[in-house]
Structure formats: structure tokens, C-alpha cells
Amino acid sequence: MGTRHTLQTIAAYAEAREKEKKLTWKPGDDDEAVSLGALFAGERKDEDPNHVYGFWHLLPDLVLEKIYSYLSIRERYYASQVCRSWYQAFNFPRVWYTFILYDNLLTKRKFNYYAGWEKLLDSVRVSTFLTKRGPMIRSLIFLPMENLYNLYEFLNLSHYLKNNIPGVLAHVHTLRFHFSCHLAHRSEEVVFGTGGQTLAMLKKVLGMLTELKTLELRDLLLEGKEGLHLLDDVCSVCCETLRSLILINVTKMSYTLLHPGAFINLTTLVISPQNIGEDLLQLVGESKLRNMHIVQNKYTENGRSVNFKAWKQCRRSNPRLRVHLSTEGSSKKELYWQQRAPVKSIVYDSPYSKITTTQMLQVVEYYRGDLEVFAHKRLPRFYMPRSFHDRVDSSLLLLARQCPYLHTLMIRERISTATLLLLAHTAKNLHFFYVRRNAVILKADWPPHPEWSSEFYEWVRKNSRSYDAVEREVSQILGYRWQMMTDKQFKLIKLNLQNAYYAYS
Numbered sequence: 001m002g003t004r005h006t007l008q009t010i011a012a013y014a015e016a017r018e019k020e021k022k023l024t025w026k027p028g029d030d031d032e033a034v035s036l037g038a039l040f041a042g043e044r045k046d047e048d049p050n051h052v053y054g055f056w057h058l059l060p061d062l063v064l065e066k067i068y069s070y071l072s073i074r075e076r077y078y079a080s081q082v083c084r085s086w087y088q089a090f091n092f093p094r095v096w097y098t099f100i101l102y103d104n105l106l107t108k109r110k111f112n113y114y115a116g117w118e119k120l121l122d123s124v125r126v127s128t129f130l131t132k133r134g135p136m137i138r139s140l141i142f143l144p145m146e147n148l149y150n151l152y153e154f155l156n157l158s159h160y161l162k163n164n165i166p167g168v169l170a171h172v173h174t175l176r177f178h179f180s181c182h183l184a185h186r187s188e189e190v191v192f193g194t195g196g197q198t199l200a201m202l203k204k205v206l207g208m209l210t211e212l213k214t215l216e217l218r219d220l221l222l223e224g225k226e227g228l229h230l231l232d233d234v235c236s237v238c239c240e241t242l243r244s245l246i247l248i249n250v251t252k253m254s255y256t257l258l259h260p261g262a263f264i265n266l267t268t269l270v271i272s273p274q275n276i277g278e279d280l281l282q283l284v285g286e287s288k289l290r291n292m293h294i295v296q297n298k299y300t301e302n303g304r305s306v307n308f309k310a311w312k313q314c315r316r317s318n319p320r321l322r323v324h325l326s327t328e329g330s331s332k333k334e335l336y337w338q339q340r341a342p343v344k345s346i347v348y349d350s351p352y353s354k355i356t357t358t359q360m361l362q363v364v365e366y367y368r369g370d371l372e373v374f375a376h377k378r379l380p381r382f383y384m385p386r387s388f389h390d391r392v393d394s395s396l397l398l399l400a401r402q403c404p405y406l407h408t409l410m411i412r413e414r415i416s417t418a419t420l421l422l423l424a425h426t427a428k429n430l431h432f433f434y435v436r437r438n439a440v441i442l443k444a445d446w447p448p449h450p451e452w453s454s455e456f457y458e459w460v461r462k463n464s465r466s467y468d469a470v471e472r473e474v475s476q477i478l479g480y481r482w483q484m485m486t487d488k489q490f491k492l493i494k495l496n497l498q499n500a501y502y503a504y505s
Contacts (some may be wrong), residue, residue, distance in 0.1 A: 057083040064089035069098065073105070096136040101154060102143040121150040126157050134161065134168035144180030148198060155201040162208050172209050176216040176246075177202065199226065207233025216246035216270075219299055227251035227275070231259040239263060246270040248295055254302045256280050261287060268498070270295055273303030273336040278310040285317030291498055292321060294338065297329040308340035315342050324497050327353060334359070339366050345373035345408075345497050351381040355413055360395040364402040371403045372501055375410030375434070379487055384414040388445040393419040400427040407501050408432040410493065416443040418464040424477045431501075433474070434493055437484035442466070 059067075068076055068089060080090035089095065106126050107119040145151045161168045199222070206215070215234065222230070227250045234242070242263045247270065250257065254274040260266060261283025269284075270293040284292065296303060315321065325335050326347040335346070346363065353376060363371065385391055393415050400406060400423050407429050417440055424430060444464035448457055463469040467484065475482040485493075 057085040059085070061089060061092065065092055065094045068092070068095040093136040096133045098139040098141065099133070099137045100141045100143060101145070101151075103145050103147055103150070106154075107150065119147070119150075121153045123153065123157060126154060127161065130158065130161050130168050131165060134165075135170060137169060137172055139174040140169070140172050140176070141174075142177045144178050146180055152198050152201055155198070155205050159201065159204050159208065162205075169209065171211060173211050174214040175206070175209060175212060176214075176218075178216075178218040179220050199230075203230065203233060206231070207237060210237045210241075212238045212242055214244040214246075215242060216248075217250060218246070218248045219297075220250050221252045221299065222250060223252060225255065227255055227257065231257075235259055235262045240265055242266055244268040244270075247275060248272050249297070249299050250275060252301065254304055258283065260284070260289075264288070267291065269293070272296055272300055273305075274300065276304070276306055278306060281306060281310045281314040284321065285314040287318065289318065290320060290322060291324065293324045293326060293497075294336070295326050295328060296331060296333065296336065297327065298331045298333075300331070300333070303336040305336050305338055306341075311338060311340040311342075315340070322497075322500065337362055337366060341366075342370050343367045344370055345375070345495075346371065347373065347375045347377065347495065347497070349377045351378045354380075354382060355392040355395055357395050360399055364398060368402045368404075370405070372405050373408040373495060373497065374399060374403075374406065375408065375495060376412045377410065377493065377495075378412075379436075379491065380412050384439070386414065386441065388416070388443075391415060393446075397422055397426060400430070403427075405429060405502065408434075408495065410434040410495070412436050412439060412490065414439045414441060416441050416445055416464065417467065417470045418444040418446050418460050420470055421460050421463060421473055422446065424474045431478065433478060433482060434490065435484050436487060436490050437467070438487060440467070440470075440484060 064086065068079065071079060076090060076095065080087045104119050106122055106129060108122040108125075109117055110120045112118055142151070158169060162170075199220075206212075212234065215238075217230075220227070220230075230250060239262060243265060245260055245263065245266055245268070247257065247260070249272050251274065256277030256279055257271070257275045258279060260269050260271065261280060264287070266287060266289055268291045269289055273294055273296055276294065321342055322344045323338065323341045324345045324347065325338070325343055326345075326349060327333070327335060328349040330352060331350045332352045343366070346367075355376070363374070392413050396409075396411065396415065396419065400409070406427050409423065409427065409430060409432070411434070415435075420435065420440065424433065442465065444461040446460065452460075463473045471483055
């Protein structure tokens with residue numbers, strides 16, 4: 001009797017705890033387990049026939065696919081509980097075309113005697129997910145992860161399942177891998193590269209993806225000559241399929257990578273300045289490459305400027321090649337200039353990059369006959385003087401005067417309204433003109449120039465007195481309604497560097 005009473009008490013306590021959990025449950029750590037379980041859940045129960053529904057269940061399948069594509073696995077599970085049509089959309093293949101791996105995804109809590117509770121990758125969840133959804137994945141994206149154990153385990157499981165279960169990751173055409181080379185511990189900054197077992201497993205995963213069209217590897221910062229053999233397996237399986245290759249800071253030191261020249265159908269190459277050299281340019285000259293982006297960020301070190309003779313020969317062999325120089329992130333370094341290269345655009349995507357007179361003189365000297373785009377993106381984080389002699393007005397006008405093919409100009413630094421009029425008037429082929437309104441001051445501070453007539457100088461002074469007059473005159477010059485932009489609009493600008501603006505290029 002006592003044993004039966006004890007069992008009943010335990011059962012009643014367990015039932016009460018379950019009810020308490022249901023009443024006090026909030027989205028949290030166990031959320032992923034619930035959402036993963038939905039992948040294998042049976043059919044939904046029949047709805048109440050007397051229940052009155054809204055019109056959300058009438059959304060077209062294409063719209064639902066678009067909505068699901070913006071949601072995480074957890075949020076997709078919540079959305080699948082709305083109605084039957086949303087539950088069916090949960091299983092559409094296009095919903096799972098893109099898979100993004102990040103910290104704490106597909107993990108479980110585990111106690112470590114040294115680090116306490118931590119989230120480690122759950123091999124059961126990963127295996128289940130890849131088995132059911134792996135054949136649908138087209139884009140595989142690895143965001144920077146601090147837990148390198150989870151990263152290695154996911155790569156290891158992916159490699160095992162790909163080799164043992166037909167269809168898993170068989171249709172992946174895009175892989176983007178961004179290594180977390182930066183870790184901050186208190187006031188110290190630690191920067192390191194990948195390597196060892198993680199690098200070996202990454203190479204195995206790359207070697208098993210036979211349908212790759214886009215490959216991106218960022219900030220691996222490999223030591224020694226490990227980067228020289230990084231893409232050996234990719235070259236053997238994707239020699240004809242790869243179209244876009246992005247290699248940013250693959251090595252820390254200066255090593256010339258030759259693999260980009262082995263992909264015969266490659267059209268876009270993004271590479272850091274420490275990984276280019278004369279041998280690579282010789283291969284590029286004999287290829288079908290159309291756009292070569294030389295990108296540097298704050299981790300870029302030991303970059304190099306290739307000899308002008310190599311660029312001259314490459315230009316002669318591949319006349320349709322377009323080179324783009326750019327910085328990104330929080331880089332404060334100047335670009336590595338490539339003399340005699342067919343540079344079509346120079347883009348500073350860093351808030352710390354300033355326009356200097358020396359910079360403009362080098363741009364005009366090296367690229368006056370090629371430059372089409374000159375832009376400074378993002379809002380500035382440095383002091384901008386108000387005095388005419390300390391501002392960049394004269395440097396910008398020099399650029400507009402010396403570069404006849406300039407069609408896109410993006411300015412974020414402080415200039416005067418008179419400079420805006422002179423830039424629009426001087427740059428004969430200017431079409432896309434982006435200027436921050438907050439950086440424009442109402443001034444006609446240009447002194448008379450011997451080449452200017454008195455009527456032209458009066459036109460500049462008269463129309464520089466108001467923003468509306470400047471916008472009206474610039475609109476007449478450009479041939480469309482032109483306006484200065486707010487900071488919010490300025491940050492949303494996207495430049496098209498891939499397609500040629502002129503028919504000859």
C-alpha cells in the first residue's frame with residue numbers, strides 16, 4: 001500500500017510539473033529541440049470545422065517561401081503552427097535552399113568542469129537535420145563562430161553523411177566560409193588563423209561538393225604555405241563549374257595563389273593584395289575572367305603592388321578584364337596601388353578612409369584613362385574641416401577634370417555647394433552622383449579661375465546660395481531629377497561594379 005501510494009504521488013508530481021512547464025514555458029534554449037522535432041512530426045490534427053480563420057492562409061506559395069527564407073529554424077517552426085497551408089510551406093524545398101550555421105545552432109547544454117555550462121553541437125540533431133533537409137540545401141553559409149569545436153564537428157558530420165547517405169549536400173552550389181580570427185579578451189585583442197584539423201576537414205568538405213558555382217573563404221590567415229594547397233581538391237572537382245571565387249586574407253604573409261587561374265569558366269575573382277603576383281596575372285590574362293576585385297580589410301598585411309610590366313602584359317592578353325580596388329570594414333590603411341592595371345573602380349567601404357591630395361594625384365597618374373567609379377561608402381568617423389584650403393574640394397575637381405570616363409561619384413566628406421556645381425559641370429560623363437546633404441555647406445568660396453568667363457563665375461556664385469538652386473542646376477546638367485541624400489539614404493546605396501557601363505569595356 002505504501003509503495004502504491006508513493007508511485008501515485010510521484011506520478012501526480014510529474015504531471016503537475018509538466019503542467020507548470022506548459023504554463024511558464026518561454027522561448028529559450030530548448031526551443032531548438034522543439035523546432036528540430038517538427039521536421040519529423042506527423043500530420044497535423046484536423047482543425048475544428050467551426051473555427052473561423054482569417055485570410056492569411058490564402059497567401060500564395062511564392063510569398064510564403066519568401067517569408068520563410070528570412071526566418072531561422074526556430075521561427076520557421078513557429079510559423080508552421082499558424083495553419084495547414086503554412087505547415088505545408090514549412091516543407092517546401094525552396095524554404096531550405098539556404099542554411100546558415102552560427103553559434104548555438106543545433107546545440108545542447110553540457111557541463112564542463114573547467115568552463116561550466118556550455119553549448120556543444122548535438123550530433124543527433126545535426127545528423128537528423130542533414131538527413132532530412134540536406135538534399136534541399138543549395139547555399140551553405142558559415143558565419144564566424146567562437147566555438148571551434150562546434151565548427152569542426154559540423155564539418156566532420158557533413159563529410160561523413162555526404163559519403164554515406166545519398167543526396168545529402170549533393171546540390172550545394174554556394175559555400176561561404178568566414179573564419180572568426182578575432183577574439184577580444186578584456187582589453188587585449190587576439191588575432192589568429194585557422195589550421196590543423198579544422199583546415200583539413202574544411203578541405204575534405206570542399207572536395208566533396210561537385211556542383212560549386214560560388215566559393216567564398218574569408219580571413220583564414222593561414223601560416224606558411226598551407227594556403228598554396230588549399231584548393232587542390234576544388235580544382236579537381238569544380239574546374240569547369242566554378243563561376244565566382246572569393247579569397248580574402250587566405251594567407252597572412254605574401255604568397256601568390258595560382259588556383260584561380262585553373263578554373264576555366266571563372267568570371268569573378270575577389271582576392272587580397274598579398275595573394276596576387278606575376279604568375280597569377282599571366283594565368284588571368286589567358287582566362288575568361290571579367291572582374292577582378294582586389295579587396296583589403298583591417299587584417300590585410302604584407303600586401304604587394306605587382307610590377308607594372310605584368311599588368312601591361314595581362315591587359316594586352318585579356319582586354320576585357322576589369323579591376324576593382326576596394327577597402328572594407330574598419331581598415332585605416334591606404335590601398336595598394338596597382339600601376340598600369342585596368343582599374344575601373346576605387347571604393348572605400350570604411351568609415352576611416354579620407355581623401356588626400358597625394359591619393360588623388362596617384363589615382364589621376366595611374367588610372368586617368370580607365371577610372372569609371374570613385375566612391376566613399378558609409379558615414380565618416382573623422383573630423384572634417386570647414387576651411388576651403390583644408391577641404392577636399394580641389395582634389396575632387398582635379399579627379400573630375402582628369403578622368404573623362406568617370407560616371408559614378410560618391411562623396412561623403414564636407415564640400416560646398418559651389419563645388420557641387422563645378423563637379424557636375426566638369427565631369428562630362430557623370431551620371432550617378434551621390435552626395436550627403438549634411439556634408440554640404442552653402443558657400444561660393446572658389447576664387448576666380450583664368451579659364452572661367454565672368455558669366456560662368458556669376459552662375460556659380462548665384463546658384464550656390466541655396467540648396468534648391470543647386471539641385472535644380474545639377475538636375476539640368478545630369479538630365480534627371482537629382483537631389484542630395486539623407487544619411488539614411490546614403491548608407492543604403494549599392495553600387496553595380498560587375499556590369500560595364502560603356503560598350504567598349
